[in-house]
Amino acid sequence: MVNEKTYIMLKPDAVKRRLIGEIVSRIEKKGYQITQAKLMTLDKKVIAEHYAHLLHKPFYPNLEAYMTSGPVFGMVVEGENVIAGMRQLMGPTNVYEALPGTIRGDYANNTTENIIHGSDCKEAATIEIKRFFG
Numbered sequence: 081m082v083n084e085k086t087y088i089m090l091k092p093d094a095v096k097r098r099l100i101g102e103i104v105s106r107i108e109k110k111g112y113q114i115t116q117a118k119l120m121t122l123d124k125k126v127i128a129e130h131y132a133h134l135l136h137k138p139f140y141p142n143l144e145a146y147m148t149s150g151p152v153f154g155m156v157v158e159g160e161n162v163i164a165g166m167r168q169l170m171g172p173t174n175v176y177e178a179l180p181g182t183i184r185g186d187y188a189n190n191t192t193e194n195i196i197h198g199s200d201c202k203e204a205a206t207i208e209i210k211r212f213f214g
């Protein structure tokens with residue numbers, strides 16, 4: 081039993097499409113606990129930090145425009161093995177590989193606008209929780 085924390089972020093289209101409640105409900109039904117949450121509007125600087133591994137990619141300008149297009153809903157989510165568990169619940173990055181039943185599989189049809197972020201490892205979770213919650 082490893083109790084972990086992860087950083088989950090509902091991206092701007094999730095907020096615009098009024099899907100916060102529905103997605104939060106799926107996370108809670110899985111048995112995870114939301115221990116911090118807030119709406120925030122991100123600037124280009126914090127997006128460049130958060131997606132530093134993608135700055136050189138051809139799709140980065142689209143990703144930056146998308147992530148700064150409206151408020152996001154950031155959360156700290158806690159539970160046993162929650163980092164991997166949330167990645168499984170979210171579905172893969174490539175939205176065409178995200179099966180129905182996953183959050184991306186059910187709500188997204190575009191790989192850039194893929195509705196939800198979740199930390200991919202313990203180190204990233206620690207850094208991202210600090211970045212967005214201080």
Ligand code: DAT
Pocket residue numbers: 131134139143172173191192193194196197198200
């Ligand atoms: P994830 O969000 O699954 O951790 P990532 O960290 O590799 O994936 O990428 C961050 C975001 O960048 C991803 O959620 C959507 C966008 N992205 C990644 N790869 C992409 C691609 N090949 N085409 C378009 N957007 C992409």
Ligand code: MG
Pocket residue numbers: 198200
């Ligand atoms: Mg990632």
